[in-house]
Amino acid sequence: MNTFSIMIVGVGxxxxxxxxxxxxxxxxxxxxxxxxxxxxxMSQRGGSVITYVRYGDNVYSPIINNGEADLIISFEQLExxxxxxxxxxxxxxxxxxxxxxxxxxxxxxxxxxxGVMEKLESSVNTIPVDALKLAEEAGSPKAVNVVLIGVSAKxxxxxxxxxxxxxxxxxxxxxxxxxxxxxxxxxxx
Amino acid sequence: xxxxxxxxxxxxxxxxxxxxxxxxSSYPGTPSTEITEAxxxxxxxxxxxxxxxxxxxxxSLGASIGGARAFSAMKHVGLNVAADPLFTAxxxxxxxxxxxxxxxxxxxxxxxxxQDSRHYAEASxxxxxxxxxxxxxxDFVKKAFDLSEKFDTPxxxxxxxxxxxxRGVVELEDRKEVSLKEYKKDPSKYVMxxxxxxxxxxxxxxxxxxxxxxxxxxxxxRVEMNSDExxxxxxxxxxxxxxEALGDKASYLKLGCVYxxxxxxxxDFASKCKKIYVVEELDPFIENHCKQLxxxxxxxxxxxxxxxxxxxxxxxxxxxxxxxxxxxxxDIPGRPPVLCPGCPHRGVFYxxxxxxxxxxxxxxxxxxGALPPLGAMDTTICMGASISSLHGRIKAxxxxxxxxxxxxxxxxxxxxxxxxxxxxxxxxxPATVIxxxxxxxxxxxxxxxPTTGKNIKGEPATAIDIVALAKAIGFKRIQVVDxxxxxxxxxxxxxxxxxxxPSLIIAxxxxxxxxxxxxxxxxxxxxxxCKGCTSCMKIGCxxxxxxxxxxxxxxxxxxxxxxxxxxxxxxxxxGGKTE
Numbered sequence: 192m193n194t195f196s197i198m199i200v201g202v203g204x205x206x207x208x209x210x211x212x213x214x215x216x217x218x219x220x221x222x223x224x225x226x227x228x229x230x231x232x233m234s235q236r237g238g239s240v241i242t243y244v245r246y247g248d249n250v251y252s253p254i255i256n257n258g259e260a261d262l263i264i265s266f267e268q269l270e271x272x273x274x275x276x277x278x279x280x281x282x283x284x285x286x287x288x289x290x291x292x293x294x295x296x297x298x299x300x301x302x303x304x305x306g307v308m309e310k311l312e313s314s315v316n317t318i319p320v321d322a323l324k325l326a327e328e329a330g331s332p333k334a335v336n337v338v339l340i341g342v343s344a345k346x347x348x349x350x351x352x353x354x355x356x357x358x359x360x361x362x363x364x365x366x367x368x369x370x371x372x373x374x375x376x377x378x379x380x
Numbered sequence: 381x382x383x384x385x386x387x388x389x390x391x392x393x394x395x396x397x398x399x400x401x402x403x404x405s406s407y408p409g410t411p412s413t414e415i416t417e418a419x420x421x422x423x424x425x426x427x428x429x430x431x432x433x434x435x436x437x438x439x440s441l442g443a444s445i446g447g448a449r450a451f452s453a454m455k456h457v458g459l460n461v462a463a464d465p466l467f468t469a470x471x472x473x474x475x476x477x478x479x480x481x482x483x484x485x486x487x488x489x490x491x492x493x494x495q496d497s498r499h500y501a502e503a504s505x506x507x508x509x510x511x512x513x514x515x516x517x518x519d520f521v522k523k524a525f526d527l528s529e530k531f532d533t534p535x536x537x538x539x540x541x542x543x544x545x546x547r548g549v550v551e552l553e554d555r556k557e558v559s560l561k562e563y564k565k566d567p568s569k570y571v572m573x574x575x576x577x578x579x580x581x582x583x584x585x586x587x588x589x590x591x592x593x594x595x596x597x598x599x600x601x602r603v604e605m606n607s608d609e610x611x612x613x614x615x616x617x618x619x620x621x622x623x624e625a626l627g628d629k630a631s632y633l634k635l636g637c638v639y640x641x642x643x644x645x646x647x648d649f650a651s652k653c654k655k656i657y658v659v660e661e662l663d664p665f666i667e668n669h670c671k672q673l674x675x676x677x678x679x680x681x682x683x684x685x686x687x688x689x690x691x692x693x694x695x696x697x698x699x700x701x702x703x704x705x706x707x708x709x710x711d712i713p714g715r716p717p718v719l720c721p722g723c724p725h726r727g728v729f730y731x732x733x734x735x736x737x738x739x740x741x742x743x744x745x746x747x748x749g750a751l752p753p754l755g756a757m758d759t760t761i762c763m764g765a766s767i768s769s770l771h772g773r774i775k776a777x778x779x780x781x782x783x784x785x786x787x788x789x790x791x792x793x794x795x796x797x798x799x800x801x802x803x804x805x806x807x808x809x810p811a812t813v814i815x816x817x818x819x820x821x822x823x824x825x826x827x828x829x830p831t832t833g834k835n836i837k838g839e840p841a842t843a844i845d846i847v848a849l850a851k852a853i854g855f856k857r858i859q860v861v862d863x864x865x866x867x868x869x870x871x872x873x874x875x876x877x878x879x880x881x882p883s884l885i886i887a888x889x890x891x892x893x894x895x896x897x898x899x900x901x902x903x904x905x906x907x908x909x910c911k912g913c914t915s916c917m918k919i920g921c922x923x924x925x926x927x928x929x930x931x932x933x934x935x936x937x938x939x940x941x942x943x944x945x946x947x948x949x950x951x952x953x954x955g956g957k958t959e
Contacts, residue, residue, distance in 0.1 A: 238717035252624035253546035256692035258703030301713035
């Protein structure tokens with residue numbers, strides 16, 4: 192198959208790295224070639240973070256440029272707007288409707304823009320998700336990442352059972368049931 | 381054989397393991413850190429965090445001379461620190477295979493400059509291999525050990541951030557146990573004084589010529605012929621960008637060895653293509669070599685010296701093609717990294733901002749103290765420069781001693797801050813040095829260091845006593861403060877700035893992200909008491925926000941440090957340890 196490109200964007204500390212690792216392991220178990228690109232170090236400290244996942248028969252570049260992503264999974268509204276240009280014009284944007292203020296907004300030198308969701312929805316194929324609410328329903332606000340993977344799973348043509356297996360293998364045993372519930376809540380919206 | 385999705389860095393570590401390496405010594409530095417962290421999981425390999433890269437390379441070279449396969453990893457600027465042993469290791473050569481991995485950071489995701497480490501290969505006359513993905517990371521490390529022993533030379537393995545931090549599919553193989561080689565006393569090989577070094581230089585030149593000839597036919601360098609219209613000469617991850625952008629529209633000379641370069645192979649490839657592009661990040665290293673060979677090539681005139689490359693950049697420069705995309709009309713505020721909630725550095729920078737002093741900064745999480753609203757850093761250069769540059773500043777104008785400080789983390793202090801302290805007492809400047817001791821190497825992701833009392837495997841180790849060390853160096857004024865206590869911290873800095881002799885302040889509090897740190901419950905702001913004065917927001921804590929003319933604390937982010945309570949004039953912040 193042609194290379195399928197997924198971009199995961201969010202704020203450092205939201206669990207985007209675990210999300211990309213789960214997707215990477217799921218597509219690997221289906222026999223695809225895969226590359227996942229991560230950002231470590233300074234950018235992780237509460238800054239804007241990007242992870243790329245690309246899979247297919249033969250993947251060369253580990254990164255995604257403007258107009259190349261089939262799917263963007265955004266963990267935060269503003270980050271969805273920031274990285275929208277990476278999406279193919281006919282790609283899909285999954286957005287956690289949660290808002291996290293950047294430091295410039297916190298200290299009052301900038302404003303968090305209004306109407307971000309409306310503008311995104313009128314521009315591209317957008318799936319809004321209140322992932323924080325679903326994660327809390329599953330048992331922990333930290334499961335936002337797994338909820339969003341649940342929502343994304345249907346776009347990737349991989350069986351639900353494969354996802355369950357990968358999640359069970361990856362997360363610590365005591366959080367297994369909570370994460371599987373979070374996945375299902377996202378999968379079933 | 382099992383297939384795994386490994387980071388480039390983890391694949392390097394796997395290669396080190398499979399190659400039978402026995403000794404690994406490194407200092408952490410993004411984007412190289414995970415190499416040695418991953419090595420430390422293999423019990424068959426001795427691994428350690430050295431206090432700095434020079435010590436790490438000397439340790440590994442010593443192990444190599446002692447007969448073991450040895451390895452060190454570092455970031456690009458780490459090789460500056462290790463350059464001294466590297467240049468002479470090129471002369472001594474090795475006994476057991478010796479490989480040094482160096483990770484460049486095009487785009488400066490977590491670095492203070494964008495230097496191109498390939499120049500070190502040429503300058504030190506050491507072979508340099510450059511893998512393009514995780515699979516090659518593992519394979520090239522194993523080849524590097526073999527080539528090191530074949531040609532009696534250290535071998536450099538050049539990585540870039542994108543190769544180090546991308547995961548790719550790697551087939552795991554078994555470790556090949558390599559027995560310790562016999563050490564034979566041979567001063568003419570290992571004692572580099574003029575009488576022995578002069579003949580050794582000739583040996584180095586002969587060796588380099590032999591390696592160059594070897595690389596003409598080595599499978600490290602590969603030609604893929606497709607079209608005769610466009611030829612691309614490239615190495616590392618840039619090969620992937622070119623393949624993604626140009627596919628079968630171009631032919632490729634993919635260089636796995638970037639120094640020494642194979643002249644005949646390059647000339648032969650160039651003769652088969654009408655237009656030649658050299659695709660390489662940072663400096664025109666391969667391009668200049670091609671030009672020296674008399675070739676007309678396109679390179680930096682079409683691309684750029686700056687930042688990271690991409691398939692989009694190659695497609696635009698070579699084919700003039702760009703992808704369509706959409707944007708939304710929204711004014712999007714930037715989101716730079718910030719000090720974490722509960723970060724012990726915050727209190728120190730708040731005090732420094734209040735005191736309006738000049739801050740000679742250093743390398744670590746605390747460099748973020750330079751950003752608003754704290755903005756309490758004036759210089760950041762390299763590891764250790766805070767202390768020595770403060771000393772120089774005071775020598776320029778002794779008045780600066782009253783309003784300037786150096787701040788340096790505990791790991792950076794051990795790396796190269798200690799010699800700066802020696803300069804301060806030996807050459808007598810009444811400097812005020814603040815060690816931000818958060819009991820870990822923070823920015824690179826929590827590595828142990830000589831002050832933490834644990835080694836790389838988390839086993840008990842001797843902890844350097846910074847107070848006793850400073851006393852031995854000649855510091856008489858030493859204070860230890862808790863940076864969560866703003867008044868204590870600020871008073872200590874004020875007092876020591878006025879002192880007429882060298883002072884050391886240790887602001888001691890473990891990183892809030894360390895697993896063993898117990899947090900108090902989150903604080904909350906009682907909305908009826910909050911007057912909206914925004915005093916609590918001056919510390920730039922990401923957990924505090926302001927809306928409807930009141931401050932609010934996000935309970936999911938608050939680490940319970942309570943520093944904000946010291947700023948509130950209206951006793952409006954409750955919770956935490958008071959509950």
